[in-house]
Amino acid sequence: MSRQIAIIGSSGGNLFNLGGRDPRKLLDEILLQMESAGLSCAALQFIAAETSMDSAKPGTPAALYSWKMSQNEPVIIAQGTLEEVNKAALTLDQDIAEQIKLGEIDGIIVMSADPKGSNRQAFEAAALHKIPVTGTGGTSMAMIQSRGVHVISASGTTGTTNRTRAVAFVTSLCKHWRIPYRPVIGGSAAAAAQSGSQVSPWKRINLRGIMMASLPGFIGMALILAASKIPGLSSLSAVFDLMIKALPVILAVIAAKQVSELDEVSIVAGIVAGVLSVEGGIIGGMIGGIGAGILVHYIFRKCVEWRFPATTVNIIAGGVSGLIAGLFVYFLIAPVALAAGEGVRYLIETLVSWSPAIAGLIAGLLIWPAIIGGVYHAAILPIVLLEMERTGNSFLGAVDMVGLVMVSAGITLANMVAPRDKGEAAVAAPGFAINMGFGTFVEAAYPFMFSNKLVFGGAIASAGLGGLLIGLFGVRGTAYVPSFLGPISSNNATGFLFCMAASLLCSFLITFFVNKMSLGRRSKQHNLEA
Known part of the structure; x- marks a missing residue:
């Protein structure tokens, strides 16, 4: 049978700025770590004010969270002024105290509680029955300890986060009961166990x-x-x-x-x-x-x-x-x-210096197979970043812009101007806009490339042309920026603009004529059938 835990506290003073202003997120992190350790929530009394308790007044808006067994989650049971919510919290305090007396609660997690007011009865019962308590809130924890409560760990709130507090709470309780526990990093505890997020x-x-x-x-x-x-x-x-x-x-x-x-x-x-x-x-x-x-x-x-x-x-x-x-x-x-890092940059510069045009041509011809095969992000992107570290632009970054982004833009533009059917124009338009406006989403060309070998071949040829020109003009640049910023961020604005235009125009014309040929064959076949 799992240990039953009561969570008691408030959004606090300092805690308010360290997670208390978002009660659900704060509570969810604790519940997540509890679930991982096999602990269950039996009771919850959490007073959430809209400002820090250090400056809160009786009229400050607030809400009272409790535990809904049927829904297995925190719910708001009272809202109003802080004064009204504190009065409503007294009923919950009495209920939690009664649960402790009946042996229904095995441990308590505390955050910025009020042992003299809205949490008095619960802590009196906890002291009487020697319930282990762990929590944060320097002033409140000191007061709780002074009342004879069995505090197994206590700390201030400064420097903590929702996750580190939750892990500290659950670790303390599990160590006290000698229960195995590994902190959950994200998602649900069950999902974490399946996905391996608790691994080394x-x-x-x-x-x-x-x-x-x-x-x-x-x-x-x-x-x-x-x-x-x-x-x-x-x-x-x-x-x-x-x-x-x-x-x-x-x-x-x-x-x-x-x-x-x-x-x-x-x-x-x-x-x-x-x-x-x-x-x-x-x-x-x-x-x-x-x-x-x-x-x-x-x-x-x-x-x-x-x-x-x-x-x-x-x-x-x-x-x-x-x-x-x-x-x-x-x-x-x-x-x-x-x-x-210098060695990688030197290697790239050496290869390019031997024959810039051939180096650009090879890079252009290989860049589409690289991204389709998953090699781009694993190998090419790190090299681009190493190049950019020194000068802010890159040889392979320029090939990326002309060989991927501009080629994709040309293919999508052709399918907007001369689509094989009306539906393709609607698919192509967003891709073209993102390619030109943001310098990314080259995958927008995939549907058209994979459905026609000539378009696919045209993409590789256009990228090769762009890479060849990059080498001839000695351009260094980058992708992932709006197309109009590409030339400005390069070392040769005019040359880069020419390379970009050439790749876009080449892929546009190839795709345009391939689509026209396809429409012509379709029309001829239709006439024969008629």
């Missing part, structure tokens, strides 16, 4: 995912580079230089959060590690972030098992993890990581 943080390391999630930072840098070339905005070049230094920090934060998935704690660890990993470039930042994420996971769990206060747990897990990982990169990994 080592198995959550995904280099491709880290790179993809960090892409907006690189694009922001490219946009600053483009803006710095506008007359009167040359001072933005200093901002561009600053953003290049910030890229390792971005990757470190993303890596730390993905690996540990402990929200703000892992973000802080990632920032600390990233700042110390700057000298190692984006590879160093990624290594520092991964290390910080792994350390956060283990240090956090160990500190909770040792019953450190929740605030201290967060400080140690976030600060110390980031420092250890960051210093490791700073003193040992940074030179190697920087050399690795």
